[in-house]
């Protein structure tokens with residue numbers, strides 16, 4: 598992704614993913630502008646091919662005919678959208694949670710190698726909200742809350758699963774040590790099954806790097822406003838609208 602249009606595409610994704618106050622028309626405009634940008638990126642890569650992911654996708658379309666033009670542009674669009682806002686907002690939600698639990702932030706500062714397990718708890722505790730990913734039930738199934746018949750379309754709530762007390766004792770407790778010594782993938786913040794997040798490993802690395810770097814470089818990080826005053830978006834993606842922090846030591 599060239600950085601020259603970064604500000605612009607953040608505005609577009611904000612428009613259709615996080616800002617519930619945007620009008621339907623504004624959302625549509627954001628979406629259309631972003632799709633056009635994905636098409637422009639594809640055109641740029643066609644004109645001067647390289648060896649990155651977009652080039653490989655263009656090649657799959659042009660040389661192997663494995664994608665239609667619409668699928669190609671849509672895949673580029675999805676990768677950018679799925680790859681940016683999800684991780685950026687997860688970092689914001691994670692930092693919010695750590696600032697709320699100062700004693701756990703202090704532990705992380707004392708031992709930044711805890712970042713990996715802290716990230717698992719952040720993902721479990723504050724993962725994507727009620728998923729936007731629908732599923733069609735392929736066979737009749739009995740659940741404790743009732744039965745679903747084959748063909749029904751459902752929207753599984755990943756957060757509810759991640760707060761299931763049978764899987765996570767005392768699920769409302771935020772504990773960066775919860776997953777210490779656990780096998781990988783203990784929760785379903787990245788979904789489950791064939792459509793599980795394509796980039797779960799990449800996202801884990803990004804989150805661990807970001808949280809670890811903050812703990813190392815800004816050990817005195819603290820909120821610049823009372824945390825209860827932080828406003829949250831209520832669009833498809835849930836995150837603080839802004840999370841003002843200071844990084845200097847408090848005045849004595």
Ligand code: HEM
Pocket residue numbers: 675676679680681683684687724725728730755786787788789790791792793794795796797799800804
């Ligand atoms: C913290 C960061 C992220 C979270 C919490 C997250 C979460 C998810 C979830 C819940 C799904 C749906 C899984 C399902 O339907 O079962 C998904 C799908 C997907 N994610 Fe992520 N994701 C993250 C980061 C990323 C990144 C960085 C990328 C790309 C660079 C990405 C690309 C995708 C794609 C392409 C899909 C669709 C997979 C498919 O339908 O087969 N995600 N993600």
